[in-house]
Amino acid sequence: MFWLLLGIVMTVVQLTIRKKLQSIGKAKLFPNCILVLLANLTISFSIAWAYSSVLEYQMKAAMVGLLIFGGTGLIIAIIAYRIIKKDTLSLSKKEVKKEEKEQLTEV
């Protein structure tokens, strides 16, 4: 049951983020979607690792797993967010420059 739920959550998260990226026109395969997928997989891996360790009563292994794998996933997610944001800001700046140019041309 846990694995089914984890798979569903992973898929829903991935599709939701992809839809959001598509709506802002940022659904580039590389690096945006790949980074988001990597972050999703790593965080899911850390949750699965923790679950399996808890089943074995290895609490320290579960906590360290969440720290190392979950932490890595979080870092990848932050990098993905910053790249997408920078991309959006750069595009906004380009659009502003384009508008200014058009205004100057009109004038």
Next chain:
Amino acid sequence: MKRREFLKKSAIAGGAVAMTTALTSKKSLVEAAGTNIGVEKQKGKSLKDLTEIKPGRKPFKKNDIVFDRARVNKEFPFARLWAPDKLDNNEPGWGHLDYALVHGARISWGSDFFYHLREPKSVDPNTPQYKFKNPQEAATHLKRVAKIYKADDVGIAPYDEQWTYQENIEEFEGLNFKPKSVIVILIKMNTDMMYLNPTMTGQAAPALGYSNMAEVGGKVAQFLSSLGYKSYAGGNDWGLSVPYAIEAGLGEGNRFGLLTHPSFGSCCRIVKVYTELDMQRDYPITFGVKEFCKVCMKCADSCPSNAITREGESFNERLDKSVDKNVKKWTTDAITCFGFWDENRTDCGRCIAVCPYTKHDEWHHQFSRVAAGVPGVRNVARYLDDLFGYGEDPTGNTKMHNRFWSSIDVD
């Protein structure tokens, strides 16, 4: 719907169907893949191709093994295993309940199986001998039967006098028994119990293992005898279990001289059934144990008697006659190790408990096993094993003992 959209959705749907089929099929592909990833079959090879054996090596003498030197030859005292003089109800793992746990666990074993071949019950002499189509069919069927009888893994090795004790070769001749194959059966020990070694509680793991060995080995030998093939089951006695297990493709040899299996690690016992039935043999496997043991050293660091070598593989010339000096390998100093058994009143097993390969057969440990095969990762794997809390010392560790007992569900 555009063509691109259609292809994308079909691929996703197809992948989902394939995944569901894989996960719900009789033998899960994920399960099978997990156990076999990174395991290489050395087809056509045998142990002599994987290590150096001095030419002209004679079979090892049973008289030289440390147990017989103590028990039979009285060269030194036999270890006072599971004696009650160290009992202490205030010390976790050393109480009266733990002592009783060990003695109950070894009831089916008995010294008669440990030291002698288990003689099958007599079969009606009118029973015809069953003929298999070919050695492959015989091997496949035998393995299935062994699994029905609760063997955790099974392989077939050719009978080799080289791995049989000298005295027992003569005994086989006396029985007019000419074995052709050796069915090597692995009995998995309770991993959580094994982690509690070298306390008395931890001893129940090998004790239970020995009892199961007697049962499963005896059943397989009886099955073969009922088919009309002379067969005998043997425990530690009669031959060197580790080389036979390697020849049967059940694992690799490790730093402390035992077998490491891809799923069970070192947490398993080996029982052998010698038979005159000719069967298709299995071949040795490799999955990075040798390379990992070169850098790990966790067993050597944890050994209470410092009996495990930290050096490279060698012919162990410095050690005494209880160690085979004609096969290049790692080994323990048998006398030093045995001395600790007596001091501790248990057969220790700390090396097995701390070995990073000794884990539950779960996906995340299979993942770690495969990852540890990667050269860079291998060097840090031992430290990660420590960081994740594996190989905890059970001595005086009430929390660890309580955790073990509460993990056994009784409702």
